[in-house]
Amino acid sequence: MGKALMVQGTSSGAGKSLLVTALCRIFSNLGYDVVPFKSQNMSLNSAPSIEGGEISRAQYLQAIACRKRPSVKFNPILLKPEGKMRSQVVFMGKPIGSVSAKDYMLSRKEELFKKAMKVLDELKEGHDLVIIEGAGSPVEINLKDYDIANMRVAKHADAKVILVTDIDRGGSFASIVGTMELLSEEERELVMGFVFNKFRGDASLLRPGFDYLEKRYGKPTLGVVPYVEHRLPEEDSLAEFPKVKGELHIQIIKLPHISNFTDFEPLHWANGVDYVTKAEEITGDVIIIPGSKNTVEDLLWMRENGIEDAILQAHREGAFVVGICGGFQMLGREIIDEVESKRGNVKGIGLLPAKTVFTRKKRTNHLKANVLWGPAGGMGVEGYEIRMGRSLSERPFSVITSVNGAKTFEPEGAIGERAFGTYLHGIFHNFAFTERFLNFLRAEKGLEPLSIEGWSIEEEIERFARVVGENFDVERILGELSL
Template identity: 85%
Template sequence: MGKALMVLGTSSGAGKSLLVTALCRIFSNLGYDVVPFKSQNMSLNSAPSIEGGEISRAQYLQAIACRKKPSVRFNPILLKPEGNMRSQVVFLGKPIGSVSARDYMLSKKEELFRKAMEVLDELKEKHDLVIIEGAGSPVEINLKDYDIANMRVAKHANAKVILVTDIDRGGSFASIVGTMELLRPEERELVMGFVFNKFRGDASLLEPGFEYLERRYGKPTLGVVPYTEHRLPEEDSLAEFPKVRGDLHIQIIRLPHISNFTDFEPLHWANGVDYVTRPEEIKGDLIILPGSKNTVEDLLWLRENGFEDAIIEAHREGSFVVGICGGFQMLGEKIIDTVESGRGEVKGIGLLPAKTVFERTKRTNYLNAEVLWGPAEGMHVEGYEIRFGRSTSKRPFSVITAVNGARTFEPEGAISERVFGTYLHGIFHNFTFTERFLNFLREEKGLEPVSIRAWSIEEEIARFSKVVEENLDVERILEELGL
């Protein structure tokens, strides 16, 4: 039977996901057979698994760090918020329904928890170490009795627990003390020590606090991880949307049900991005409609709040418009949806010659494609699709050449004058494509071309994990785990 190590946080955003990612790579480098696990995740940033189902972006990244193919077993329960206190429930990669928060707590949660723990037991049987990520805070008084992602998991797995806190926010020592005091005595016993994340400065200045924690709880501080710039995808659906204006004015419409916003991180790094919340702001060189968890409802929201007219007017005046997944569907001529919104036929924005029909089976696949659009014509790119809709167009954006490695020939997306739409999530992570596209727009504006340094997720995982390893008492963790 393998061991279990769990990372809990004093709050959301404390750094659990990336600490688990780093630990996965550190233990994998030491020769252990490691896998990640999170019983329940709530996120709009999902990715496909090797089985074809959806998992959260965090467990996808952690699987890569473990040198494993992403599996639905690593994230059995995925909740995808739909608004109005409702979420789509995805279990082992497949949607099983849409429920209110109250109904989920009272009816489905316990059954799914039991099944998720069976998956966890199987992972422990087959691997040396399972590194488990918690969710939010483990001691929220109003939620603790319903919590199936934190201490119940730790107790079931008999996991050693690391408690991480974000010191950059301030109040870290108080957060750790508050968390420890609200844990039950038997839960507190599972905690092996503390990690302070995102520290800027001289860590020796924190020594009095470390000594206090060890006196009070008999638990050591296992590390102080310095604030580290990185390009690893942010997973949390509550992530902030910064407004950053670059030489090119790139605007992304902040839809009510925006999803997979990690698609646009390369644009942040290369130029800067402005997330738009009012129609009168729309006048960028590039306007992007992102993916949506509820495409038709967001299309109607655009229409009712003046965004549709503003996008059409900006395009008429020379703005380039791009739609990704749901955004692509909105830019077409019409959508027939009896699946997601149930609204039937709805008129699209009409900037692309495409029609979309929603199907009941969701497609979640890795894709290779050849681009058919203008400056990037003939370029080979890769990405993934997570969608209900099937779109047809006489002017496709690309041809899919492989699905999950199996060769195929399938047109996808659409192009028109200064507009393209595609189902390829991750299209901008193809850096040669992004560089060529941005320089096409820069040349139109009379700007000098930019060069985007190519890098890989693997490279970023290795770099970030090295920083964590250098600032973490790995030997102490190994000793506590009995490895």
């Protein structure tokens, strides 16, 4: 039977996801057979698994860090918010219904928790180490009795728990003390030690605080991780991105049900982007409509708020318009939806020669494709699809050549006049394509071409894990786990 190590946080945004990612790579580099696990994740940033279902983007990244193919076993329960206090419930990669928060807590949670723990048992049985990510804070008084992602998981797995806090926010010692005081005695015993994350400065100045924690709780500080500039996706990163008007003014519509906004991280790094929610803000050289958890409702929101008209006006004045997944569907001529919104026939924005029909079966696949859009014509790209719509276009954006490794020939997306749409999530993570796309638009403005430095997720995981490993008591953790 393998061991279990769990990372919990004193709050949301403490850095649990990336710390687990780093630990996955650190222990994988040491030769251990490691897998990640999170019993329940609430996120609109999802990715496909090897089984064809979808999991959180965080566990997808952690699987890569473990050098494993992403599996639904790593994130059995995924909640995808739909608005109005409701979420779609995805279990083992497949949607099983839409419920209110109250109904989920009272009727579905316990059943799914028991099933998720069986999955965790299987992972422990089959691997040396399972590194588990908690959710939010383990001691929220109003939620603790219903919590199936923190201490109940740790108890079940007999896991050693690392408690991490974001010191960059301030109040980190108080947040650790408050968390420890609200844990039961049995739960406190599971805590191995503390980690201070995102620190800027001289760590020796924190020594009095470390001594206080060790004296009060008998637990050491296991690490002080410095603030690291990185290019790894973070689940809550949308709230952290500043509005940046680069040399190219790239604007992204911040839809009410926006999903998979990690698609646009390379544009942040290469140029800067500006998220907009009002019609009067739309003045960009490039306007992007992202993916959506509720395509038709978000299209109607844009229509009612004048954003659709503003996009059309900007397009007439020369703006380039892009749609990704749900955004692509919106830019077509028509959407027929009797599944997601049940609105039936809905007129699209009309910038792309495409028609979309929603079906009940969701496609979740890794894709390889050849681009047909002129400036990048013939270029090979990779990405993934998570969609319920099927679209027909007179002028496809690309031809899918591989689905989960199996050869195919399937047109997808659409090309319009100064516009394109695609189902390929992650299209901008193909840096050669992004460089070609941006330089095509820069040339129109008389700007010098830019070169996007080669980068890979593997290199970034290694770099981030190296920093964490240098500032972490890995030997102590190995000893505590008897590895």
